[in-house]
Amino acid sequence: QVQLVESGGGSVQAGGSLRLVCTGPGYIHGNSFRGWFRQAPGNDREGVAVIGYGGYTEYTDSVKDRFTVSRDNAKDIVYLQMNNLKPEDSAMYYCAAGRALPLNPEWVSYWGQGVQVTVSS
Numbered sequence: 229q230v231q232l233v234e235s236g237g238g239s240v241q242a243g244g245s246l247r248l249v250c251t252g253p254g255y256i257h258g259n260s261f262r263g264w265f266r267q268a269p270g271n272d273r274e275g276v277a278v279i280g281y282g283g284y285t286e287y288t289d290s291v292k293d294r295f296t297v298s299r300d301n302a303k304d305i306v307y308l309q310m311n312n313l314k315p316e317d318s319a320m321y322y323c324a325a326g327r328a329l330p331l332n333p334e335w336v337s338y339w340g341q342g343v344q345v346t347v348s349s
Contacts, residue, residue: 230256230338232323237343240313244347248308250323250340259337261329262299262306266319266345275331276321277308288331291317313347321345 236248248264263278277287277297285297296309306323323340324333 230325232325232338232340234321234323234340234343237321237345239346239348242314242347242349244313245309245311246313246345248310248321248323248343248345250306250308252304253325253338254304256325256338258327259325261326263324263326263329263331263336264297264306264308264321265324265333265336266317266321268319271319273322273333275329275333278329278331279306286329286331310345313345315347315349317345318347319345 230253232253233251240246260281264276265273266276267273275288279285279297279299294312299306320342322342324336325338326336329335
C-alpha cells in the first residue's frame, strides 16, 4: 500500500505560520514529484506547490512569496512552510505524488488523507 501521511495542520491567526509535513511513500517508479494541494469548502481542489526530486519547485501565484516547499529525500519527507498566513489560505491540505506535478490535481497519482489549516483574522 502506498501511504502519504500529513501532519502539522491546525488553527492560526492571520499573519502566523505553520509547517506541514508529509511522510512517505518512498520511491515509486515514475512518481518522484511531490506536491501540496488544497481544497476549501465549496471550491475545487487546487495546486499550491510542487517539488521535483532534485529540488525544482513551482508555486501558485497567491502563495509564492509566503510559502516554501522543500524535501528531504533521505528521510522521505516533504515540507510546506507557510508564512504570513491569510484567512483565504484556510482549506484542507493534501500531500500528493505523481509522475509530474503541474498545479493540476488531475496529474496526481497518490494522495494523502489531508490535514486541516484554519486561519482566523
